[in-house]
Amino acid sequence: MKGASMGRGFTGWHMTGVMVAFFGVVIAVNMLMATEASRTFGGVVVENSYVASQRFNAWLGEARAQARLGWRAEAKEENDGELTVRLSGPAGPIDGALVAVEAEHPLGRLPGRAFTLQGTGGGRYAAPHALPPGRWRLRIEARSGARDARFEQDVRL
Secondary structure (H helix, E strand, O other): OOOOOOOOOOOHHHHHHHHHHHHHHHHHHHHHHHHHHHHHOOOOOOOOHHHHHHHHHHHHHHHHHHHHHOOEEEEEEEOOOEEEEEEEEOOEEOOOOEEEEEEEOOOOOOOOEEEEEEEEEOOEEEEEOOOOOOEEEEEEEEEEOOEEEEEEEEEEO
16 A cells, blocks of 8 residues: 555645746736836926926025025924914014915825915914815925025825
8 A cells, every 4th residue: 555645745736836826926916016106106206307407506506595595494284274384584483474385195196286375473374274184295485575485395184
C-alpha cells in the first residue's frame, strides 16, 4: 500500500494556481489604485505651462514684496460654521481691508465658491455659513490701500 495514505501532494498545477491568484490580486489592486488616482486628481496645476514659466520671476517678486509687507492671515471656523480670517501685520490687526476668498474642494467633489468677507473689527473678517462642512483650500486676497497680499491655506470646517 505504497502511498495509499498520502494524497497527491503539491503539484505543478497547485503552484500555477498560487502564482495566478497572487498576480491576479496584485493586478487588481494596481488597477483599483490607478482608477482612484485618476478620478480624484486631474493633473492640471496650471492651464498653460509656457505662460506660467514666463510669469515665474514676476511671481517670485510678488512673493518677496509680500514677505517684506509682513502680513499674516489665519483662516478657521468659528461660531458653528462661520468662516473667519484674522488678518494681521507687524503693527497688529489690520482693519478696513477688503478680504476676498476663493474656496475649492481639494478633490473637486464640490463646486468652488468665491465671496467677500465682512470686517467685524480687530483684524477679523467673517462669512457666516459660506461653505458646507468639509476640507477646503482657500485662496485669500487682502487689500488695504495700495498694499495687497495673497495667501493659500487649507481648512476643515
